Amino acid sequence: MLFSTLFDPLGASIVVGGTCLATVLRCGLGDTSAALGAAGRLFQPRFKASRARAELATQVQEIQQDGVIRAEPHHVGDAEIDDVTDALIGSRSIEALQEAHVAHKRRRLRESRRAIRTFDQAAELSPVFGLAGTLVSLTRLPANPDAAADFTSAISMAVLTTLYGLLLGNLLFAPVGRMIARRAAREEGERQRVLDWLQKQVVGALPHLLEAKR
Template sequence: MDFSQFWDAGGAAIVLGGTLLATVLASGRREMVAALGSIGQLGQKRFDYEKTRAEIAYDVEIMRHDGVLRGRTVHTSDSEIALVTDALIHDRSIRSLITAHEGFQQRRVRSREAALTPIRHAAEMAPVFGMAGTLFSLSQMRLGEAADMQLLASIAMAILTTLYGLLLAHLVFNPLAQLLERRMLAEESDRQRLINWLAIQLRESCPPSPVQMEKAG
């Protein structure tokens, strides 16, 4: 099979160029930055639950025995976990740990939606510009014996641009969006697991809240 027959530079330029231009015009700067940043992070390791738990285990064990009142910032390479445990230590409250985590969680949800929006938009636009390329190539047809070669070239381009649009949508942009979403949701699940573990480990080490003291009284 001669794969060179499946390449048409003009058709590819119409489909890819049109799709990218429409995506940029339809997306805000924040969304484009978020999408490019998420794609760039695919080559990096995502949040590692086991590694982060091992990093903070010693400091958590100290707080379990000595109490959160004497707690100190945990040693970890993950800045978010350091900040949420700082909130716990500062307020001596599991509620503060959870509230700080939920704040970061909401920020990640917004970032996730911002990152996925341009990619999903590109997946929708690719078949549209495949059809646009088809219509453009058909508009270039010239009937007549002298134009047989040009007619065949136009038909070939019309078929290929439709194919490019479908392949771009279903083999590039849709799989990319699904890959990014799975990666982000997996990280979210692992972060929630760690927060749950922290809450269980340190619940008894926090002093009772005023509400709990009133109930006890």
């Protein structure tokens, strides 16, 4: 009963449809796609440094035992980890490993910023379309003041569309944007810990250091 009183199909269509369309038009398909992808990844397992170190253990052990020159890359399925280990083994230098990490970090930050910006735009636009729905509902006010049912329906839609806009912006779009930002920040911290650990583990196996020890 409560749901039926709080649901207005026309009002919901104006607010939700208008907000989504305006967001796509303002941000573009590329940013919208990035936002949807980032939102979908919120439901995937988070990147954890401990798990990444465990996956790299075999590779690190081989480098420590045989040296980076004889080591063969062991891919673990993570794009950055695979690239940085390939760069390390292929160039035999920490600098190449760091450059690969920085390239991936820039890409991730660019994608997360696009997603956050898109959701911020949607959060900003949803109250606007709540107001638009209110104005549309007011145009439906009956000319005959005796038509009480039509008058009540129009006022109800006016109130509900305002409510839809506020809820959509503050309970969906804005929170999702902040969730993406927090997850991106945590992932960067975790990945930096993996990189620092990897550098410490393999630095002694690099050719120029081995030559210096001799």
